[in-house]
Amino acid sequence: MSRRALITGVTGQDGSYLAELLLEKGYKVYGMVRRSSTENFERIEHIRDRIQIREGDLLDQLSLIKLIEEAEPDEIYNLAAQSFVPTSWTKPLLTGEFTALGVTRMLEAIRAVNRKLRFYQASSSEMFGKVLETPQTETTPFYPRSPYGVAKVYGHFITVNYRESYDVFAVSGILFNHESPRRGLEFVTRKVTDGVARIKLGLAEKLHMGNLDARRDWGFAGDYVEAMWLMLQQPEARDYVIATGEMHTVRELLEVAFKHVGLDYEQHVVIDEKFFRPAEVDLLCGDSSKAQKELKWKPRVSFEGLVQMMVDADLKRQERKLANQAR
Numbered sequence: 001m002s003r004r005a006l007i008t009g010v011t012g013q014d015g016s017y018l019a020e021l022l023l024e025k026g027y028k029v030y031g032m033v034r035r036s037s038t039e040n041f042e043r044i045e046h047i048r049d050r051i052q053i054r055e056g057d058l059l060d061q062l063s064l065i066k067l068i069e070e071a072e073p074d075e076i077y078n079l080a081a082q083s084f085v086p087t088s089w090t091k092p093l094l095t096g097e098f099t100a101l102g103v104t105r106m107l108e109a110i111r112a113v114n115r116k117l118r119f120y121q122a123s124s125s126e127m128f129g130k131v132l133e134t135p136q137t138e139t140t141p142f143y144p145r146s147p148y149g150v151a152k153v154y155g156h157f158i159t160v161n162y163r164e165s166y167d168v169f170a171v172s173g174i175l176f177n178h179e180s181p182r183r184g185l186e187f188v189t190r191k192v193t194d195g196v197a198r199i200k201l202g203l204a205e206k207l208h209m210g211n212l213d214a215r216r217d218w219g220f221a222g223d224y225v226e227a228m229w230l231m232l233q234q235p236e237a238r239d240y241v242i243a244t245g246e247m248h249t250v251r252e253l254l255e256v257a258f259k260h261v262g263l264d265y266e267q268h269v270v271i272d273e274k275f276f277r278p279a280e281v282d283l284l285c286g287d288s289s290k291a292q293k294e295l296k297w298k299p300r301v302s303f304e305g306l307v308q309m310m311v312d313a314d315l316k317r318q319e320r321k322l323a324n325q326a327r
Contacts, residue, residue: 006073008032008058008106009080010051013182014122016043018077018225023050025229030071032056032080043182058102064109068117075232077120078106081152085126086186088148089278099151100158107162107170115168118232121159123172124152125217125243125284135287138174138241145281160239169237176217176243176286178224179306181313188250189218189310192257197314199268200261201322207268210275212251215283219244220301220309230295243286244299256307261315 005022009015010031022029030052031044041048056067058080068076081099082088088095103121110119128136129145144150156172163170183190188209195207219242227242251265258265291297301309 002026002028003075004028004030004071004073005075005077006030006032006067006071007077007079008056009078009122010053011041011043012079013043013180013184013221014079014178014225014228015077016047016182017180017222018079018228019044019047019051021225021229023047028052030054030067030073032067058098058105061105061108064106065112068109068113072114073117075118075120076106076110077122077228078103079122081122081155082148085146085148088146088151092147095147096151096154099148100154103155104158107158107168110168110170111162111166115166117169118237119159119168119170120228120232121155121170121172122228123156123159123174123239124149125174125176125286126281127153127156127174128284129281131281131283134283135243135245135285136241137287138239138290149281156239163237169232171231171237172239173224173228173231174239174241174286175224175227176219176241176284178219178221178242179310180221181310182221183310189253189307190314192250192253193307193310194314194318196257196261196263196311197318200263200315201318203318203322205268206270207254208270208272208275209250209254210272212254212269212271213249214281215247215249215285217243217245217247217285218253218303218306219299220306223299223301227291227295227297230291230297234294238294240291240295241286241288242291242297243288244303245285245287246303247283247285248303252303253307256304257311260308260311 126149198204254265
C-alpha cells in the first residue's frame with residue numbers, strides 16, 4: 001500500500017511543489033480545496049490527474065473530519081492560510097479565522113479521527129517580527145509585527161500544545177521567505193520579477209515599490225518543501241527553522257533582477273509610500289543548523305539563481321501573452 005498524504009493549500013506555491021515531491025516518492029496525494037465558483041488549478045495543472053482533489057474548509061470543522069475519514073492519510077501538511085501580510089491588516093479577523101483557528105480545527109479533527117497520523121504546520125519567520133536576536137533560531141522569542149504574524153504564532157503554539165497534551169506527532173516548520181516562479185504576483189519577489197519582465201518587453205516603464213532597505217532571508221520553495229517532508233520522517237516530533245542563513249535587501253533583489261536583463265533599476269523604480277507597512281519588519285535571517293544536522297537538509301538554489309530563475313520564467317510568461325495577443 002502506498003503512503004497517503006493530505007495537503008491543505010495544494011493549489012498554492014508550496015502545495016504544488018510538495019505534491020510533486022510526494023508523487024515522486026510514491027504517495028497517494030489528496031489535495032484540499034475550498035468550494036468556489038471559480039477554479040484556480042494553474043500551479044498543479046500538470047499533475048492534477050494524479051492528485052485526488054477534495055473539498056474542505058479550515059472554517060468548517062465537520063468538513064475536515066469527513067475529509068480525514070475519507071482520505072485516511074498517514075501525513076497531513078497544513079499549508080492553507082490567509083498568507084499575504086498586507087491583507088492581514090485590512091482583514092485581521094479573517095486572517096485569524098484561517099491562519100490561527102483553522103489550525104485548531106484541523107488538530108481537533110485529527111484528535112477525533114486518528115491521533116496516530118503525522119501533522120505538519122506551516123509556521124513563518126514573520127513570527128519573529130521585530131527580531132530580538134540575529135540570526136533567529138528555534139529558541140528565539142517571537143515578536144510579531146502584523147496580524148498575520150500574530151495568527152501564525154497562535155498556530156505554532158497550538159501545534160506544540162496538541163503535541164504535548166495529546167501525544168500527536170505534530171511539528172512546525174518555521175520557514176523563512178521562500179520564493180519561486182509560482183509565487184503570487186502580490187508578493188514582493190514576483191512583483192519585482194514580473195515588473196522587470198514587463199519593462200524589458202516595453203509593456204511598462206516604472207515599478208512602484210515600498211521599503212527598499214528591508215532585509216530578508218530568501219530561498220527556493222522547491223528546496224523548502226523537502227524539509228517539510230523530512231520533518232515528518234523523524235523518530236521524534238520537533239520544530240525546525242528552515243532558511244539559507246543569508247540576508248539580502250529588497251534593493252539587492254532589484255539590482256539582481258534588473259541586471260539580469262541588462263537594465264539599471266534606478267532608472268525604473270519609484271518609491272511609493274502606500275507600499276510601506278504600518279509596522280515594518282526590518283530584517284529576518286534564519287539559522288537552520290539544527291535542520292542541517294538532524295534532517296540532513298540544506299538549500300541548493302542561491303539567491304542570485306533564484307531571482308534569475310524567476311525573471312526568466314516571467315519573461316517567458318509575458319512573451320507567451322504577447323504571442324497570443326498577436327494571433
